[in-house]
Amino acid sequence: MNRREFLKVAGLSLAGLTGWQTFNLLSGGAFAKSLPGVQNSVQKQWGMVVNMEACSRKAGCNDCIDACHRIHNVPDLNSPKDEVKWIWTASYDKVFAEQDHAFSNKGLKNRQIIVLCNHCENPPCVKVCPTKATWKREDGIVMMDYHRCIGCRYCMAACPYGARSFNWKNPRPFIKEINQDFPTRTTGVVEKCNFCEERLAKNLLPACVEACEEKALTFGDLNAADSELRRILNTKFSIQRKPHLGTQPKVYYTV
């Protein structure tokens, strides 16, 4: 075999090897389906809608925050510097800074809005995590694996919503009563809302949704066209936090 013949055969065999996969990929065969990013269309996508009007009815109400922080052993460190939070409130002009203007409704401007992890469709925290301690589950929940977190806080820098907190201290002495059914965290890990993943596994609604007496929070599957969540989003005007960033938050707000 001379060089010319060898190159011909080598080229043909290479084309043969890759050709099958190319065919498979373009024809939507098994190979294409095994690729990550090809989503199963029946998969649930959890989302939440906050009715800001209903949420403001009871002044100073913290039922959802208390329920969440009690169940998840979130410590009360009593200092804004060390603060650990999963769900909290901030004023309208902070939460929707891009919506606020000099003449916006005064009542709305000072209103405390409930905020939590947005479980983004395109989460920047996941992109920056060097250990994959945070990742997006198939049902859209942005999860944390505290075992794997090395406390680098890249995710905190990446999150545009301030939804992540770092444990500067051992949180245990600052938890009033430890819920034995849920682990605490330890010094040096980042934590955040998990959309009550542990309750969803037991077919329970998230603790904040259940605790709200005004029914201001609605939780459900964004992929189910007949869900209450979709009905509200379909009939009312809803906004998201910082939509221009392209993170596609799955927590929606109705005015």
Added chain:
Amino acid sequence: MYNAGKVITGIIIFLIIVLSPFWYNGLTGKTAYVPLLKVPDTAKQCVESTQYMKENHMELLNSWKETAVRQGKKTYTAKDGKTYGINLTGTCIKCHANKEEFCDKCHNYAGVKSYCWDCHNYPKTGAWEQKTAGSRK
């Protein structure tokens, strides 16, 4: 060999000093020590056989962590077909309630430090909050 007597005596003295922990433990009968674990009487068998648990509990717990946290599957099917909830506090500690008499006995003996309890809960048997404070370095 020059100074054979001194060299050999020196070697013997050196060996006695270097191996002194072994002599000491042998003479005081500590070599026969085996940690005896308090096994709960609430169940006849753990999720797998005792031998398997002795040898592989760390791999089992690690795979439980992977399955529950990363894959979101909260049940474990044992080799005998029984299913258990994947939950360190809810399943393991439900039987092995006394951590000091179970986990710690062996782990202290073997000098293996685990940081499970920095986060996971177990029933209070002492001032455990203080004990675990900042133990993960």
